[in-house]
Amino acid sequence: MTTRNKPIYFEQLHYQQRRIFNFIKRFMDRYSYGPTMREIMTGLDISSTSVVYYHVNRLVETGFLEKGHGISRGLRIPDHYFEPPASVSVPMLDEIITNFSERVPCYGRRHEIPTEWLRGRAADDVYALRVNTHLMYDAMVNDGDVVVLRRQSRLNDGEIGIIMLPAKKETRIRRLKYEGEWVCLEPLMSVMQPLRCRQDEIQIVGKVLGLMRQF
Amino acid sequence: MTTRNKPIYFEQLHYQQRRIFNFIKRFMDRYSYGPTMREIMTGLDISSTSVVYYHVNRLVETGFLEKGHGISRGLRIPDHYFEPPASVSVPMLDEIITNFSERVPCYGRRHEIPTEWLRGRAADDVYALRVNTHLMYDAMVNDGDVVVLRRQSRLNDGEIGIIMLPAKKETRIRRLKYEGEWVCLEPLMSVMQPLRCRQDEIQIVGKVLGLMRQF
DNA sequence: CTTTAAACAGAACTTTTGTTCTCTGTCTAA
DNA sequence: TTAGACAGAGAACAAAAGTTCTGTTTAAAG
Numbered sequence: 001m002t003t004r005n006k007p008i009y010f011e012q013l014h015y016q017q018r019r020i021f022n023f024i025k026r027f028m029d030r031y032s033y034g035p036t037m038r039e040i041m042t043g044l045d046i047s048s049t050s051v052v053y054y055h056v057n058r059l060v061e062t063g064f065l066e067k068g069h070g071i072s073r074g075l076r077i078p079d080h081y082f083e084p085p086a087s088v089s090v091p092m093l094d095e096i097i098t099n100f101s102e103r104v105p106c107y108g109r110r111h112e113i114p115t116e117w118l119r120g121r122a123a124d125d126v127y128a129l130r131v132n133t134h135l136m137y138d139a140m141v142n143d144g145d146v147v148v149l150r151r152q153s154r155l156n157d158g159e160i161g162i163i164m165l166p167a168k169k170e171t172r173i174r175r176l177k178y179e180g181e182w183v184c185l186e187p188l189m190s191v192m193q194p195l196r197c198r199q200d201e202i203q204i205v206g207k208v209l210g211l212m213r214q215f
Numbered sequence: 216m217t218t219r220n221k222p223i224y225f226e227q228l229h230y231q232q233r234r235i236f237n238f239i240k241r242f243m244d245r246y247s248y249g250p251t252m253r254e255i256m257t258g259l260d261i262s263s264t265s266v267v268y269y270h271v272n273r274l275v276e277t278g279f280l281e282k283g284h285g286i287s288r289g290l291r292i293p294d295h296y297f298e299p300p301a302s303v304s305v306p307m308l309d310e311i312i313t314n315f316s317e318r319v320p321c322y323g324r325r326h327e328i329p330t331e332w333l334r335g336r337a338a339d340d341v342y343a344l345r346v347n348t349h350l351m352y353d354a355m356v357n358d359g360d361v362v363v364l365r366r367q368s369r370l371n372d373g374e375i376g377i378i379m380l381p382a383k384k385e386t387r388i389r390r391l392k393y394e395g396e397w398v399c400l401e402p403l404m405s406v407m408q409p410l411r412c413r414q415d416e417i418q419i420v421g422k423v424l425g426l427m428r429q430f
Numbered sequence: 431c432t433t434t435a436a437a438c439a440g441a442a443c444t445t446t447t448g449t450t451c452t453c454t455g456t457c458t459a460a
Numbered sequence: 461t462t463a464g465a466c467a468g469a470g471a472a473c474a475a476a477a478g479t480t481c482t483g484t485t486t487a488a489a490g
Contacts, residue, residue, distance in 0.1 A: 016437080031283075032291045033248055036477055048439050053479070055437085068246075072446060072477050073285030075420045076247045086327040087302035112301045112329040117429055140428075142403075160430045188357075211428040213355075214332055215375045231467085251447055263469050268449070270467090287447055287476060 034075035092128045119210045123149040143212045149206035162205040249290035307343045332424045340366040360428045362422035376422040
Protein backbone atom coordinates (compact mmCIF):
# COMPACT_ATOMS: atom_id res chain seq x y z
CA MET A 1 0.00 0.00 0.00
CA THR A 2 1.71 3.15 -1.19
CA THR A 3 -0.02 6.15 0.25
CA ARG A 4 1.21 9.59 -0.55
CA ASN A 5 0.86 12.50 1.76
CA LYS A 6 0.88 15.26 -0.83
CA PRO A 7 -2.73 16.00 -1.82
CA ILE A 8 -5.17 16.01 1.03
CA TYR A 9 -7.93 18.27 -0.09
CA PHE A 10 -10.03 17.63 -3.14
CA GLU A 11 -9.25 21.08 -4.45
CA GLN A 12 -5.59 20.22 -4.58
CA LEU A 13 -6.22 17.49 -7.11
CA HIS A 14 -5.42 18.10 -10.74
CA TYR A 15 -8.13 19.25 -13.06
CA GLN A 16 -8.52 15.95 -14.86
CA GLN A 17 -8.70 13.97 -11.64
CA ARG A 18 -11.36 16.25 -10.19
CA ARG A 19 -13.39 15.80 -13.37
CA ILE A 20 -13.09 12.04 -13.23
CA PHE A 21 -13.98 11.88 -9.56
CA ASN A 22 -17.04 14.03 -10.05
CA PHE A 23 -18.09 12.02 -13.06
CA ILE A 24 -17.89 8.80 -11.09
CA LYS A 25 -19.89 10.27 -8.24
CA ARG A 26 -22.62 11.58 -10.52
CA PHE A 27 -22.69 8.33 -12.46
CA MET A 28 -23.11 6.27 -9.31
CA ASP A 29 -25.81 8.59 -8.08
CA ARG A 30 -27.71 8.01 -11.26
CA TYR A 31 -27.16 4.35 -12.03
CA SER A 32 -26.20 3.02 -8.61
CA TYR A 33 -23.40 1.06 -10.22
CA GLY A 34 -20.06 2.50 -11.20
CA PRO A 35 -18.88 3.52 -14.67
CA THR A 36 -16.35 1.64 -16.76
CA MET A 37 -13.08 3.17 -17.91
CA ARG A 38 -14.59 3.50 -21.35
CA GLU A 39 -17.69 5.22 -20.06
CA ILE A 40 -15.57 7.72 -18.19
CA MET A 41 -13.53 8.20 -21.32
CA THR A 42 -16.45 8.97 -23.60
CA GLY A 43 -18.32 10.84 -20.87
CA LEU A 44 -15.45 13.26 -20.33
CA ASP A 45 -14.20 13.23 -23.92
CA ILE A 46 -10.87 11.71 -23.04
CA SER A 47 -9.00 10.07 -25.87
CA SER A 48 -7.96 6.79 -24.33
CA THR A 49 -8.92 4.37 -21.60
CA SER A 50 -5.31 4.27 -20.51
CA VAL A 51 -5.51 7.92 -19.54
CA VAL A 52 -8.58 7.21 -17.45
CA TYR A 53 -6.89 4.17 -16.00
CA TYR A 54 -3.87 6.30 -15.15
CA HIS A 55 -5.84 8.94 -13.29
CA VAL A 56 -8.14 6.49 -11.58
CA ASN A 57 -5.13 4.74 -10.13
CA ARG A 58 -3.77 8.09 -9.03
CA LEU A 59 -7.07 8.76 -7.24
CA VAL A 60 -6.90 5.36 -5.61
CA GLU A 61 -3.35 6.07 -4.45
CA THR A 62 -4.37 9.34 -2.88
CA GLY A 63 -7.35 7.74 -1.19
CA PHE A 64 -10.08 9.51 -3.11
CA LEU A 65 -11.29 6.28 -4.65
CA GLU A 66 -11.35 2.59 -3.91
CA LYS A 67 -11.15 -0.05 -6.58
CA GLY A 68 -11.21 -3.83 -6.75
CA HIS A 69 -8.46 -5.09 -9.00
CA GLY A 70 -9.84 -6.66 -12.13
CA ILE A 71 -13.40 -6.08 -11.05
CA SER A 72 -15.76 -4.70 -13.67
CA ARG A 73 -17.34 -1.48 -12.54
CA GLY A 74 -15.55 -2.05 -9.27
CA LEU A 75 -15.02 1.59 -8.35
CA ARG A 76 -16.09 2.73 -4.93
CA ILE A 77 -16.20 6.05 -3.20
CA PRO A 78 -14.83 5.71 0.34
CA ASP A 79 -17.29 5.94 3.18
CA HIS A 80 -15.92 9.14 4.61
CA TYR A 81 -17.12 10.93 1.50
CA PHE A 82 -20.69 10.40 2.49
CA GLU A 83 -22.00 12.73 5.09
CA PRO A 84 -23.14 11.12 8.30
CA PRO A 85 -26.92 11.09 8.62
CA ALA A 86 -28.24 14.49 9.50
CA SER A 87 -30.78 13.03 11.86
CA VAL A 88 -31.07 10.05 14.14
CA SER A 89 -34.09 8.20 15.35
CA VAL A 90 -34.62 7.79 19.07
CA PRO A 91 -37.29 5.80 20.91
CA MET A 92 -40.27 7.67 22.19
CA LEU A 93 -41.58 7.35 25.70
CA ASP A 94 -45.17 7.83 26.67
CA GLU A 95 -44.45 9.01 30.16
CA ILE A 96 -41.65 9.68 32.53
CA ILE A 97 -40.49 6.52 34.24
CA THR A 98 -39.55 7.02 37.84
CA ASN A 99 -37.17 4.18 38.38
CA PHE A 100 -34.75 4.19 35.51
CA SER A 101 -32.93 1.12 36.62
CA GLU A 102 -35.78 -0.91 35.23
CA ARG A 103 -36.36 -1.49 31.53
CA VAL A 104 -37.75 1.50 29.70
CA PRO A 105 -40.86 0.62 27.75
CA CYS A 106 -40.61 1.47 24.08
CA TYR A 107 -43.81 1.38 22.10
CA GLY A 108 -42.14 1.10 18.75
CA ARG A 109 -42.78 4.70 17.88
CA ARG A 110 -39.68 6.72 17.33
CA HIS A 111 -38.80 10.35 16.87
CA GLU A 112 -36.32 11.98 14.54
CA ILE A 113 -33.84 14.46 16.03
CA PRO A 114 -30.97 16.39 14.46
CA THR A 115 -27.66 14.58 14.87
CA GLU A 116 -26.22 17.91 15.97
CA TRP A 117 -28.12 17.71 19.22
CA LEU A 118 -26.01 14.77 20.31
CA ARG A 119 -22.93 16.99 20.21
CA GLY A 120 -20.78 14.16 18.95
CA ARG A 121 -21.91 11.64 21.53
CA ALA A 122 -23.72 8.39 20.83
CA ALA A 123 -27.49 8.21 20.82
CA ASP A 124 -27.45 5.73 23.69
CA ASP A 125 -29.94 6.52 26.42
CA VAL A 126 -31.46 9.32 24.36
CA TYR A 127 -35.23 9.39 24.31
CA ALA A 128 -38.04 11.58 23.09
CA LEU A 129 -40.78 12.39 25.52
CA ARG A 130 -44.11 13.97 24.69
CA VAL A 131 -44.88 16.12 27.65
CA ASN A 132 -48.23 16.92 29.14
CA THR A 133 -49.40 20.07 30.82
CA HIS A 134 -47.81 19.67 34.19
CA LEU A 135 -44.40 20.64 32.82
CA MET A 136 -45.84 23.61 31.04
CA TYR A 137 -44.48 26.94 32.12
CA ASP A 138 -41.19 25.72 33.46
CA ALA A 139 -39.21 26.29 30.34
CA MET A 140 -41.51 27.57 27.65
CA VAL A 141 -42.62 24.02 27.08
CA ASN A 142 -46.10 23.57 25.78
CA ASP A 143 -48.57 20.73 26.02
CA GLY A 144 -47.80 18.25 23.28
CA ASP A 145 -44.19 19.31 22.83
CA VAL A 146 -41.60 16.62 22.42
CA VAL A 147 -38.65 16.94 24.76
CA VAL A 148 -35.47 15.11 23.86
CA LEU A 149 -33.44 13.95 26.81
CA ARG A 150 -30.43 11.87 27.61
CA ARG A 151 -31.20 9.59 30.51
CA GLN A 152 -28.68 10.20 33.27
CA SER A 153 -28.82 10.56 37.02
CA ARG A 154 -26.29 13.34 37.38
CA LEU A 155 -26.04 16.85 35.97
CA ASN A 156 -23.13 19.24 35.88
CA ASP A 157 -23.53 22.64 37.44
CA GLY A 158 -25.64 24.86 35.21
CA GLU A 159 -27.01 22.12 32.99
CA ILE A 160 -30.69 21.86 32.17
CA GLY A 161 -32.49 18.68 33.01
CA ILE A 162 -35.75 17.01 33.82
CA ILE A 163 -35.96 16.87 37.58
CA MET A 164 -38.49 15.10 39.74
CA LEU A 165 -39.57 16.23 43.16
CA PRO A 166 -40.95 13.01 44.70
CA ALA A 167 -42.32 14.76 47.77
CA LYS A 168 -44.37 17.20 45.71
CA LYS A 169 -45.06 14.64 42.99
CA GLU A 170 -43.92 17.15 40.42
CA THR A 171 -41.62 17.07 37.42
CA ARG A 172 -39.84 20.16 36.17
CA ILE A 173 -37.47 21.28 33.48
CA ARG A 174 -34.96 23.45 35.29
CA ARG A 175 -31.39 24.60 35.26
CA LEU A 176 -29.49 22.97 38.11
CA LYS A 177 -27.10 24.98 40.29
CA TYR A 178 -25.17 23.44 43.13
CA GLU A 179 -24.85 25.48 46.29
CA GLY A 180 -22.91 23.39 48.79
CA GLU A 181 -25.34 20.99 50.44
CA TRP A 182 -28.22 22.52 48.53
CA VAL A 183 -29.30 22.69 44.94
CA CYS A 184 -31.13 25.50 43.24
CA LEU A 185 -33.57 24.76 40.45
CA GLU A 186 -33.55 27.88 38.33
CA PRO A 187 -36.43 28.41 35.92
CA LEU A 188 -35.75 29.18 32.29
CA MET A 189 -38.36 31.90 32.36
CA SER A 190 -37.63 34.74 34.69
CA VAL A 191 -41.28 34.97 35.65
CA MET A 192 -41.06 31.76 37.59
CA GLN A 193 -39.59 31.35 41.04
CA PRO A 194 -36.33 29.48 41.65
CA LEU A 195 -36.63 26.47 43.90
CA ARG A 196 -34.07 25.66 46.58
CA CYS A 197 -33.94 22.21 48.13
CA ARG A 198 -31.69 19.50 49.52
CA GLN A 199 -29.93 17.21 47.10
CA ASP A 200 -31.79 14.15 48.35
CA GLU A 201 -35.11 15.82 47.70
CA ILE A 202 -34.67 15.73 43.96
CA GLN A 203 -34.29 12.96 41.45
CA ILE A 204 -32.64 13.73 38.15
CA VAL A 205 -34.30 12.04 35.22
CA GLY A 206 -31.99 13.20 32.45
CA LYS A 207 -30.38 16.04 30.63
CA VAL A 208 -32.50 17.99 28.18
CA LEU A 209 -30.96 18.13 24.72
CA GLY A 210 -33.71 19.90 22.88
CA LEU A 211 -37.34 20.42 22.17
CA MET A 212 -39.50 19.95 19.12
CA ARG A 213 -42.96 21.28 18.55
CA GLN A 214 -45.08 20.54 15.53
CA PHE A 215 -47.86 22.97 14.83
CA MET B 216 -42.30 -5.39 -21.08
CA THR B 217 -44.06 -8.38 -19.57
CA THR B 218 -45.11 -7.63 -16.05
CA ARG B 219 -46.89 -10.25 -14.04
CA ASN B 220 -49.37 -9.48 -11.36
CA LYS B 221 -48.99 -12.66 -9.34
CA PRO B 222 -46.33 -12.09 -6.69
CA ILE B 223 -46.48 -8.73 -5.03
CA TYR B 224 -45.01 -9.36 -1.63
CA PHE B 225 -41.49 -10.48 -1.07
CA GLU B 226 -42.71 -13.40 1.03
CA GLN B 227 -44.59 -14.76 -1.96
CA LEU B 228 -41.38 -15.22 -3.89
CA HIS B 229 -39.88 -18.68 -4.22
CA TYR B 230 -37.20 -19.76 -1.82
CA GLN B 231 -34.37 -19.53 -4.31
CA GLN B 232 -35.39 -16.08 -5.46
CA ARG B 233 -35.60 -14.78 -1.92
CA ARG B 234 -32.12 -16.13 -1.25
CA ILE B 235 -30.73 -14.49 -4.37
CA PHE B 236 -32.39 -11.17 -3.63
CA ASN B 237 -31.06 -11.13 -0.09
CA PHE B 238 -27.62 -12.10 -1.26
CA ILE B 239 -27.55 -9.23 -3.73
CA LYS B 240 -28.71 -6.77 -1.10
CA ARG B 241 -26.12 -7.88 1.42
CA PHE B 242 -23.42 -7.92 -1.23
CA MET B 243 -24.20 -4.38 -2.31
CA ASP B 244 -24.28 -3.23 1.27
CA ARG B 245 -20.83 -4.59 1.75
CA TYR B 246 -19.06 -3.81 -1.50
CA SER B 247 -21.22 -1.00 -2.86
CA TYR B 248 -21.15 -2.63 -6.28
CA GLY B 249 -23.31 -5.55 -7.31
CA PRO B 250 -22.32 -9.22 -7.55
CA THR B 251 -21.80 -11.17 -10.76
CA MET B 252 -23.86 -14.21 -11.67
CA ARG B 253 -20.89 -16.36 -10.75
CA GLU B 254 -20.47 -14.71 -7.38
CA ILE B 255 -24.10 -15.30 -6.59
CA MET B 256 -23.67 -18.87 -7.75
CA THR B 257 -20.74 -19.66 -5.51
CA GLY B 258 -22.04 -17.54 -2.68
CA LEU B 259 -25.31 -19.46 -2.54
CA ASP B 260 -23.86 -22.80 -3.63
CA ILE B 261 -25.88 -22.96 -6.81
CA SER B 262 -24.58 -25.27 -9.49
CA SER B 263 -24.75 -23.07 -12.58
CA THR B 264 -24.75 -19.44 -13.63
CA SER B 265 -27.70 -20.18 -15.86
CA VAL B 266 -29.79 -20.98 -12.82
CA VAL B 267 -28.84 -17.67 -11.28
CA TYR B 268 -29.49 -15.93 -14.58
CA TYR B 269 -32.90 -17.56 -14.73
CA HIS B 270 -33.99 -16.41 -11.28
CA VAL B 271 -32.48 -12.98 -11.62
CA ASN B 272 -34.55 -12.42 -14.73
CA ARG B 273 -37.59 -13.66 -12.86
CA LEU B 274 -36.89 -11.10 -10.14
CA VAL B 275 -36.53 -8.40 -12.77
CA GLU B 276 -39.84 -9.41 -14.32
CA THR B 277 -41.60 -9.18 -10.99
CA GLY B 278 -40.05 -5.83 -10.25
CA PHE B 279 -37.88 -6.83 -7.34
CA LEU B 280 -34.71 -6.06 -9.24
CA GLU B 281 -33.50 -3.84 -12.03
CA LYS B 282 -30.80 -4.83 -14.44
CA GLY B 283 -28.97 -3.29 -17.34
CA HIS B 284 -28.75 -5.67 -20.25
CA GLY B 285 -25.20 -6.80 -20.86
CA ILE B 286 -23.87 -4.60 -18.09
CA SER B 287 -21.33 -6.17 -15.79
CA ARG B 288 -22.43 -6.05 -12.18
CA GLY B 289 -25.39 -4.06 -13.45
CA LEU B 290 -27.91 -5.19 -10.87
CA ARG B 291 -29.90 -2.57 -9.03
CA ILE B 292 -32.38 -2.62 -6.24
CA PRO B 293 -35.33 -0.35 -7.08
CA ASP B 294 -35.64 2.92 -5.22
CA HIS B 295 -38.84 2.02 -3.46
CA TYR B 296 -36.91 -0.53 -1.42
CA PHE B 297 -35.09 2.23 0.36
CA GLU B 298 -36.88 4.24 2.98
CA PRO B 299 -37.33 7.92 2.26
CA PRO B 300 -35.08 10.16 4.32
CA ALA B 301 -36.40 10.81 7.79
CA SER B 302 -35.31 14.41 7.70
CA VAL B 303 -34.82 17.11 5.14
CA SER B 304 -32.54 20.09 5.11
CA VAL B 305 -33.99 23.54 4.63
CA PRO B 306 -32.23 26.88 4.21
CA MET B 307 -31.86 29.08 7.22
CA LEU B 308 -32.73 32.74 7.26
CA ASP B 309 -31.08 35.31 9.43
CA GLU B 310 -34.08 37.57 9.65
CA ILE B 311 -37.58 37.93 8.42
CA ILE B 312 -37.71 39.42 4.98
CA THR B 313 -40.55 41.83 4.46
CA ASN B 314 -41.02 41.64 0.76
CA PHE B 315 -41.07 37.97 -0.14
CA SER B 316 -41.39 38.59 -3.83
CA GLU B 317 -37.69 39.39 -3.86
CA ARG B 318 -34.99 36.77 -3.56
CA VAL B 319 -34.57 35.36 -0.10
CA PRO B 320 -30.98 35.53 1.08
CA CYS B 321 -29.55 32.19 2.04
CA TYR B 322 -26.28 32.17 3.91
CA GLY B 323 -25.44 28.59 3.15
CA ARG B 324 -26.35 27.40 6.59
CA ARG B 325 -29.14 24.92 6.67
CA HIS B 326 -31.32 23.28 9.26
CA GLU B 327 -32.54 19.72 9.56
CA ILE B 328 -36.25 19.14 10.10
CA PRO B 329 -38.27 15.93 10.32
CA THR B 330 -39.79 14.97 6.98
CA GLU B 331 -43.02 14.43 8.85
CA TRP B 332 -43.43 18.15 9.36
CA LEU B 333 -43.93 18.62 5.64
CA ARG B 334 -47.07 16.48 5.82
CA GLY B 335 -46.37 14.93 2.47
CA ARG B 336 -45.76 18.20 0.67
CA ALA B 337 -42.52 19.26 -0.98
CA ALA B 338 -39.93 21.25 0.92
CA ASP B 339 -40.28 24.14 -1.49
CA ASP B 340 -40.49 27.52 0.21
CA VAL B 341 -39.76 25.99 3.58
CA TYR B 342 -37.23 27.85 5.68
CA ALA B 343 -35.81 27.80 9.17
CA LEU B 344 -35.71 31.05 11.06
CA ARG B 345 -33.83 31.70 14.26
CA VAL B 346 -36.03 34.09 16.16
CA ASN B 347 -34.99 36.89 18.42
CA THR B 348 -36.70 38.18 21.47
CA HIS B 349 -39.41 40.27 19.90
CA LEU B 350 -41.42 37.16 19.01
CA MET B 351 -40.99 35.77 22.48
CA TYR B 352 -44.15 35.26 24.41
CA ASP B 353 -46.50 34.99 21.50
CA ALA B 354 -46.44 31.25 21.26
CA MET B 355 -44.11 29.90 23.87
CA VAL B 356 -41.25 30.74 21.57
CA ASN B 357 -37.99 31.56 23.23
CA ASP B 358 -35.03 33.64 22.18
CA GLY B 359 -32.79 31.49 20.00
CA ASP B 360 -35.49 29.03 19.00
CA VAL B 361 -35.63 27.96 15.41
CA VAL B 362 -39.03 28.33 13.78
CA VAL B 363 -39.75 26.34 10.65
CA LEU B 364 -42.11 28.02 8.24
CA ARG B 365 -43.50 27.60 4.79
CA ARG B 366 -43.42 30.90 2.96
CA GLN B 367 -46.92 31.78 1.82
CA SER B 368 -49.05 34.86 1.77
CA ARG B 369 -52.34 33.27 2.67
CA LEU B 370 -53.52 31.20 5.63
CA ASN B 371 -56.63 29.13 6.07
CA ASP B 372 -58.93 29.90 8.95
CA GLY B 373 -57.44 28.63 12.20
CA GLU B 374 -53.93 28.08 10.91
CA ILE B 375 -50.90 29.36 12.76
CA GLY B 376 -48.51 31.67 10.97
CA ILE B 377 -45.93 34.36 11.23
CA ILE B 378 -47.76 37.63 10.81
CA MET B 379 -46.34 41.10 10.45
CA LEU B 380 -48.04 44.25 11.58
CA PRO B 381 -46.34 46.93 9.48
CA ALA B 382 -47.95 49.81 11.33
CA LYS B 383 -46.69 48.62 14.70
CA LYS B 384 -43.48 47.27 13.22
CA GLU B 385 -44.12 44.00 15.00
CA THR B 386 -43.98 40.35 14.03
CA ARG B 387 -46.05 37.72 15.81
CA ILE B 388 -46.73 34.03 15.76
CA ARG B 389 -50.50 33.78 16.02
CA ARG B 390 -53.46 31.68 15.07
CA LEU B 391 -55.46 33.44 12.37
CA LYS B 392 -59.25 33.59 12.52
CA TYR B 393 -61.33 35.27 9.87
CA GLU B 394 -64.28 37.30 11.03
CA GLY B 395 -65.87 38.84 7.98
CA GLU B 396 -63.94 41.97 7.10
CA TRP B 397 -61.75 41.53 10.13
CA VAL B 398 -59.15 39.07 11.26
CA CYS B 399 -58.41 38.00 14.78
CA LEU B 400 -54.90 37.08 15.79
CA GLU B 401 -55.33 34.62 18.61
CA PRO B 402 -52.37 34.00 20.89
CA LEU B 403 -51.26 30.45 21.56
CA MET B 404 -50.91 31.25 25.24
CA SER B 405 -54.10 32.21 26.97
CA VAL B 406 -52.27 34.81 29.02
CA MET B 407 -51.85 37.02 26.00
CA GLN B 408 -54.53 39.22 24.48
CA PRO B 409 -56.06 38.48 21.09
CA LEU B 410 -55.58 41.14 18.49
CA ARG B 411 -58.34 42.24 16.12
CA CYS B 412 -57.53 44.18 13.00
CA ARG B 413 -58.42 44.77 9.36
CA GLN B 414 -57.13 42.37 6.75
CA ASP B 415 -55.02 45.02 5.08
CA GLU B 416 -53.30 45.83 8.34
CA ILE B 417 -51.50 42.52 8.45
CA GLN B 418 -49.00 40.83 6.22
CA ILE B 419 -48.69 37.07 6.34
CA VAL B 420 -45.13 35.86 6.13
CA GLY B 421 -45.78 32.15 6.19
CA LYS B 422 -47.30 29.19 7.90
CA VAL B 423 -45.54 27.82 10.94
CA LEU B 424 -44.76 24.13 10.63
CA GLY B 425 -42.82 23.60 13.82
CA LEU B 426 -40.28 24.78 16.29
CA MET B 427 -36.95 23.43 17.43
CA ARG B 428 -35.01 24.44 20.49
CA GLN B 429 -31.59 23.16 21.36
CA PHE B 430 -30.57 23.45 24.98
C1' DC C 431 19.36 23.44 -23.49
C1' DT C 432 18.90 19.07 -21.36
C1' DT C 433 16.74 16.09 -18.11
C1' DT C 434 12.99 14.07 -15.98
C1' DA C 435 8.52 13.00 -14.55
C1' DA C 436 3.91 13.45 -15.38
C1' DA C 437 0.23 13.20 -18.66
C1' DC C 438 -1.61 11.64 -23.13
C1' DA C 439 -2.52 8.39 -27.34
C1' DG C 440 -3.46 4.29 -29.49
C1' DA C 441 -3.69 -0.31 -29.82
C1' DA C 442 -3.58 -4.89 -28.37
C1' DC C 443 -4.29 -8.27 -24.92
C1' DT C 444 -6.48 -10.85 -21.10
C1' DT C 445 -9.77 -11.50 -17.83
C1' DT C 446 -14.21 -11.02 -16.35
C1' DT C 447 -18.79 -11.63 -16.94
C1' DG C 448 -23.38 -11.66 -19.24
C1' DT C 449 -25.87 -14.62 -22.31
C1' DT C 450 -27.32 -18.56 -24.97
C1' DC C 451 -28.08 -23.35 -25.85
C1' DT C 452 -29.13 -28.05 -25.08
C1' DC C 453 -30.49 -31.45 -22.05
C1' DT C 454 -32.59 -33.41 -17.73
C1' DG C 455 -35.80 -33.99 -14.07
C1' DT C 456 -40.20 -32.84 -11.67
C1' DC C 457 -44.60 -31.51 -11.01
C1' DT C 458 -49.45 -30.35 -12.37
C1' DA C 459 -53.58 -30.03 -15.04
C1' DA C 460 -56.14 -31.75 -18.82
C1' DT D 461 -50.81 -40.75 -19.85
C1' DT D 462 -49.01 -36.66 -21.57
C1' DA D 463 -48.12 -31.86 -22.87
C1' DG D 464 -46.30 -27.99 -20.83
C1' DA D 465 -44.51 -24.96 -17.38
C1' DC D 466 -40.87 -24.63 -14.17
C1' DA D 467 -36.38 -25.37 -12.15
C1' DG D 468 -31.75 -27.07 -12.61
C1' DA D 469 -26.95 -28.63 -14.93
C1' DG D 470 -23.22 -28.00 -17.74
C1' DA D 471 -20.80 -26.17 -21.27
C1' DA D 472 -19.66 -22.91 -24.63
C1' DC D 473 -19.85 -18.38 -26.61
C1' DA D 474 -19.58 -13.43 -27.11
C1' DA D 475 -19.54 -9.14 -25.31
C1' DA D 476 -17.86 -6.11 -21.78
C1' DA D 477 -14.31 -4.18 -19.35
C1' DG D 478 -9.80 -4.10 -16.90
C1' DT D 479 -4.93 -4.04 -17.87
C1' DT D 480 -0.56 -3.69 -20.22
C1' DC D 481 2.61 -2.00 -23.54
C1' DT D 482 5.03 1.22 -26.46
C1' DG D 483 5.65 5.53 -27.81
C1' DT D 484 4.73 10.70 -27.80
C1' DT D 485 3.85 15.16 -25.89
C1' DT D 486 4.09 18.59 -22.31
C1' DA D 487 5.78 21.19 -18.56
C1' DA D 488 8.59 22.04 -14.94
C1' DA D 489 13.24 21.78 -12.94
C1' DG D 490 18.32 21.78 -13.11
